[in-house]
Amino acid sequence: MATKWGICSAGKVSRDFSVAVNLLPSEEHKIIAVASRELTKAKQFVKNYKLDNTKAYGSYQQLADDSNVEVVYIGAIHTEHYKLTTLFLMHGKHVLCEKPAAMNSAQLDEMIRLADKKKLFFMEGLWSRFFPVYRQLRHELDTQSLGTVRYLHATLGSPITGVPRLVKKELGGGSLLDLGIYLLQLACFVFEDPPIGVESTGSLNEEGVDEKVAITLHYSGNRTAQLSCDITMWLPNKAMVCGSKGIIEIPDKFWCPTSIVKDGERKDFPLPKGEFIERWFNTPGFQYQAAAVRESLLKGELQNASAPHKDSTLIHQLMDTIRKQIGVHYDADGPIPNSNPSYSVNATSYSINAQMIDFGLVGCNGDVNCDEGVKGDLDSDVNVGSDDDVKMDSNYIVNGTADIKMNGKIDDNMDSKGTRCQCTLKTIN
Numbered sequence: 001m002a003t004k005w006g007i008c009s010a011g012k013v014s015r016d017f018s019v020a021v022n023l024l025p026s027e028e029h030k031i032i033a034v035a036s037r038e039l040t041k042a043k044q045f046v047k048n049y050k051l052d053n054t055k056a057y058g059s060y061q062q063l064a065d066d067s068n069v070e071v072v073y074i075g076a077i078h079t080e081h082y083k084l085t086t087l088f089l090m091h092g093k094h095v096l097c098e099k100p101a102a103m104n105s106a107q108l109d110e111m112i113r114l115a116d117k118k119k120l121f122f123m124e125g126l127w128s129r130f131f132p133v134y135r136q137l138r139h140e141l142d143t144q145s146l147g148t149v150r151y152l153h154a155t156l157g158s159p160i161t162g163v164p165r166l167v168k169k170e171l172g173g174g175s176l177l178d179l180g181i182y183l184l185q186l187a188c189f190v191f192e193d194p195p196i197g198v199e200s201t202g203s204l205n206e207e208g209v210d211e212k213v214a215i216t217l218h219y220s221g222n223r224t225a226q227l228s229c230d231i232t233m234w235l236p237n238k239a240m241v242c243g244s245k246g247i248i249e250i251p252d253k254f255w256c257p258t259s260i261v262k263d264g265e266r267k268d269f270p271l272p273k274g275e276f277i278e279r280w281f282n283t284p285g286f287q288y289q290a291a292a293v294r295e296s297l298l299k300g301e302l303q304n305a306s307a308p309h310k311d312s313t314l315i316h317q318l319m320d321t322i323r324k325q326i327g328v329h330y331d332a333d334g335p336i337p338n339s340n341p342s343y344s345v346n347a348t349s350y351s352i353n354a355q356m357i358d359f360g361l362v363g364c365n366g367d368v369n370c371d372e373g374v375k376g377d378l379d380s381d382v383n384v385g386s387d388d389d390v391k392m393d394s395n396y397i398v399n400g401t402a403d404i405k406m407n408g409k410i411d412d413n414m415d416s417k418g419t420r421c422q423c424t425l426k427t428i429n
């Protein structure tokens with residue numbers, strides 16, 4: 001029996017996804033309804049993209065109320081993902097939600113919890129993971145054909161600042177959530193375990209969202225990922241995975257690739273053929289993702305092993321950390337905590353296998369409390385005196401900021417008038 005899809009929102013990516021799914025065998029996939037906030041837009045969508053016998057709804061609620069819809073693809077802008085996923089899960093639908101599935105990890109945690117509670121399938125649309133190139137890469141990594149992989153380099157950029165949803169804060173703008181997520185999913189795919197340190201820098205537009213971000217992820221065993229995204233200009237848009245025995249390159253569009261080069265030898269994986277519409281790149285590849293969702297549904301799985309909840313969780317935690325480091329805050333994050341009389345210290349460097357962080361503060365005296373997003377026990381006293389150490393457990397994700405509650409003297413590193421202070425965190429191994 002065909003998987004019965006509902007499409008939530010009639011925007012550009014919904015169009016690409018729908019056209020791709022509509023070209024899959026109709027006994028396997030059927031788009032039975034499309035919803036937009038405007039009925040005319042939904043009707044136009046159904047007509048334009050030749051979706052036969054597909055209902056058009058003028059509200060997302062009507063799609064949720066349609067008992068025939070089995071799984072909803074959410075192609076609305078980022079800021080709506082949490083609300084819409086919740087709506088459809090509450091109405092008993094499985095959900096495939098475009099990336100980023102949420103604005104932050106707190107939202108994502110709730111979405112996953114709800115899906116689990118309702119025993120419904122939920123997946124973030126990390127479509128990259130379903131391209132045959134990623135299967136090939138997984139094979140190379142699993143068989144250790146590159147030896148020990150210690151370095152990943154990937155960049156993704158294109159000049160897209162003319163698109164409102166990418167630059168406006170209230171629409172969830174910013175390069176990290178839109179493009180950077182592809183870099184992070186690749187890093188999580190290659191290295192699998194969480195990084196033990198995160199360093200990032202970025203530049204923000206006048207709205208306070210990032211136009212470009214450069215990220216270094218530190219992993220145990222001297223493994224590193226260097227990643228950059230940019231919405232103001234083109235970057236090479238390729239990835240390199242480097243190991244002790246060789247190099248794999250994904251030479252073009254690493255997030256939706258059709259070829260892989262290992263030690264100079266190229267292997268191509270042509271896209272499915274058909275009358276696809278290209279809004280962006282390689283949109284026939286949406287078929288791979290849709291087919292994987294169907295497979296999971298047939299098996300009764302609540303998540304797909306190629307884009308599991310744990311990966312989305314880690315990716316969102318990393319995006320939270322990076323946003324804190326570069327100073328991007330969305331309404332969904334809640335009010336900015338007023339740390340006065342605490343001092344917020346921006347972490348800019350970490351090293352590996354840290355059991356201790358040296359806050360490098362001289363003459364300070366107080367408690368260190370790391371705020372949300374940090375895994376592990378980081379609460380500790382800072383001793384009076386110089387170069388105070390903070391004990392922490394090793395199984396953690398560094399958040400990048402820590403509130404230092406000051407009781408005593410503040411030295412020159414601290415701006416005693418402000419509530420923020422730039423300070424390099426370095427680890428002592």
Ligand SMILES: NC(=O)c1ccc[n+]([C@@H]2O[C@H](COP(=O)([O-])OP(=O)(O)OC[C@H]3O[C@@H](n4cnc5c(N)ncnc54)[C@H](OP(=O)(O)O)[C@@H]3O)[C@@H](O)[C@H]2O)c1
Pocket residue numbers: 009010011012013014035036037038041075076077078080098099100125127165177178280
């Ligand atoms: N996987 C990929 O390759 C890929 C590619 C592009 C984008 N995406 C993701 O897909 C999502 C949508 O991107 P897009 O480029 O398709 O955007 P888009 O063309 O602007 O469409 C987004 C849709 O969101 C709906 N929407 C709901 N509330 C809205 C609001 N308050 N303001 C504006 N629109 C609202 C609108 O649908 P209605 O008017 O019909 O209700 C709109 O058409 C983003 O999260 C993006 O990250 C993924």
